[in-house]
Amino acid sequence: MIYDVIIVGSGSVGAAAGCYATINNLNVLMIDAHHPPHNQGSHHGKTRLIRYAYAEGDRYVPLLQRSKVLWEALEKTSATTLFRRSGVLSIAPIDSPLIPKLVDSAKTWSIDVETLTASDIMQRWETFVIPQEYHGVLDKDAGYLYSEKAVEQWIRLAQEQGCAQLFNCPVESISHYDDLYRVTTADGDYTARKIIITAGSWAKKLLPDLPISPVRKVMAWFQSDGRFSHHTHFPAFTAQLTDGSQYYGFPAEEDQLKVARYDGGQPLNDATECLPFGQYPTDGRECFTFLKQFLPGQSACLFGQACSHDNSPDGDFIIDYLDEDKTGLVISGLSGHGFKCAPALGEIASQFAMGNEIETIISPFRLTRFDKS
Template sequence: MIYDVIIVGSGSVGAAAGCYATINNLNVLMIDAHHPPHQQGSHHGTTRLMRYAYAEGDRYMPLLQRSKVLWDALEKTSSTTLFRRSGVLSIAPLNAPLIPQLLASAQTWSVQVEALSAQQIRQRWETFVVPDDFHGVLDKEAGYLYSEKAVEQWIRLAQEQGCAQLFNCPVTAIEHHDELYRVTTADGDYTARKIIITAGSWAKKLVPDLPITPVRKVMAWFQSDGRFSHHTHFPAFTAQLDDGSQYYGFPAEDDQLKVARHDGGQPLQSAAECLPFGQVPTDGSECFAFLKQFLPGQSACLFGQACSYDNSPDGHFIIDYLDENKTGLVISGLSGHGFKCAPALGEIASHFALGQEIDTVISPFRLQRFATA
C-alpha cells in the first residue's frame, strides 16, 4: 500500500497535521515512537502558555492568529475545554527591550493589551511583588492551553476520519527513491508519496544535518493557595529578570502553582539522558529565586516533570523541504515555543501534503538562513 503521506512524530504538530490531512481526504499514516499524548516530548506537563503579543518577531504573528482560529474550532468540534483566557502578564526591567517589543507587536497586529507600571501590577494583584524598576504588559485575550488534551483530540479526530496510526513503534530509517519514501519501523516498512517529519528533539536522528540541539527542561509545581488561582483572576505570566533569565507560570489549580524557567537546561545527546525530574540537583530549586522575589508565600516543591526542547541555533522555527522535488517536509527547532503555533503548523503541513504552495509562509523559517548567516 502506498500512502499519500506518512507523518513521522505525532506530538502536537504531527497530530494536527495528521488530523487536517485526513479531513482533507488524504490517505495518511501517523507514526510515533510512543503513544501520544505522552511524556517523552515537549508538549506534556498539562498546560502551555498562549500569547498573542509576541516579542519573538512578526514572522510568528500570522501563525499565532491562524492558530487562534483553529484552537477555537478544535474546542468546538471536540466539545472539550482546551483554553482558559486568564490573560498573560509579562514583566521585565525598565531598561530591557521586552515590554516595548510586546507593545509594538500588539499595536501592529491589533492585539488587546494594557501597559502597567510596577505599582499598577501590585495594586491589581497584591500577591505579585514587582520592584519599582520593573514594568509589564497584560495580554488580555491570552491564557493557557491544555496541551495533552489538544493532542488527544487531534489523534481521536484523525482516527475517526480513517487515519492509520502506528504508535509505540520507532522509525529506524527513511529512504527516498523512485519518487517514493520508504519508512522503516520495528513493525515493517511503509511507503508514501510524501513524508512529513515532526519528530521533535530526535528529528536529527532521521535528518542528520538538521541544526538542532536537544535540551532537557523541567517544570515544577509548588504548594500554593486560592490567592493565586484562576478563580481569583490571577493571570498566567512570564518574567524576565535583571540577569536575563526567563520564567513563566500559570494560575494555581488544586492549590498547585506551576512555574518553569524557559532559558537554560541541560544539552542532550540521547533520549536516555533526559532524566526524570529530581535526578538533576537543581531541578527543584531553579525557580526558588524567582518565587522568593516575585511571588513570596509559595512553599515546597511538590513534584515536577522533565521534557525536551529542540532548540535551533537562533531560537526560531525550522520548516523546510527534504528534497528538491518538495516531496518531504521537516518541522523542527521549535525551541520551546512551538505548541502555541501547533495548529497553524499542522495546517501548513497538511497543505504541503495536498500539493498546495507553502513557500511564502515558510520562507522566514527555511534552513538557508543559517548558510547565509
C-alpha cells in the same frame, strides 16, 4: 500500500497535521515512538501558554492568529475545553527591550494589551512583589492551553476519520527512492508519496544535518492556595530578570502553581539522557530565586516533570523541504515556544501534503537563513 503521506512524530504538530490531512481525504499514516499524548517529548505537563503580542517577531503573529481560529474550532468539534483566557502578564526590567517589543507588536497587529508599572501590577494582583525598576504588559486575550488534551483530541479525530496510526513503534530509518519515501520501523517498512517529519528533539536522529540542539527542561508545581487561581483572576505570566534569566507560570489549579524556567537546561544527545524530574540537583529549586523575589510565600515543590526542547540556533522555527522535488517536509526547532502555533503548523503540513503552495508562509523559517554566504 502506498500512503499519500507518512507523518513521523505525532506529538503536537504531527497530531494536528495527521488530523487535518485525514479530514482532507488523504490516505495518512501517523507514526510515533510512543503513544501520544505521552511524556517523552515536548507537549506534556498539562498546560502551555498562548500569547498574541509577540516579541519574537511579526512573522509569528499570522501563525498565532490562525492558530486562535483553529483552537476554537478544535474546542467546538471535540466538545472539550482546551483554552482558558486568563491574560498573560509579561514582566521585565525597564531597561530591557522586551516590553517595548511587546507593545510595538500589539500596536502593529491591533492586539489588546495594557502597559503597567510595578505599582500597577502589585495593586491589581497583591500576591506579586515587583521591584520599581520593573514594568509589565498584560496581553488581555491570551491565556493557556491544555496541551495533552489537545493532542488527545487530534489523535482521536484523525482515527475516527480513518487515519492509520502506528504508535509505540520507533522509526529506524528513512530512505527516498523512485519518487517515494520508505520508512523503516521495527514493525516493517512503509511507503508514501510524501513525508512529514515532526519528531521534535529526536528529528536529528533521522536528519543528522538538521541544526537543532535538544535540551532537557523541567517544570515544577508548588503548593499554593486560592489567591493564585484563575477564579481570582490571577494571570498566567512570563518574567525576565535583570540577570537575563526567564521564567513563566500559570494560575494555580487544585492549589498547585506551575512555574518553569525558560532558559538554561541540560544538553541532550539521546532520548535516554532526558532523565526524570529530580535526577538533577537543580530540578526542584531552579525557580526558587524567581518565586522568592516575585511571588513570596510559596511552599515547597510538590512534584515536577522533565521534557525536551528542540532548540534552533536562532530560537526561530525551522520549516523546510527535505528534497528538491518538495515531497518531504520537516517542522522542527520549535525552541520551547511552538505549541501555541501547533494548529497552524499542522495545517501548513497538511496543505503541503495536499500539494498546495506554502512557500510564502514558510519562507521566514527555511534553513537557507543559516547559509554563511
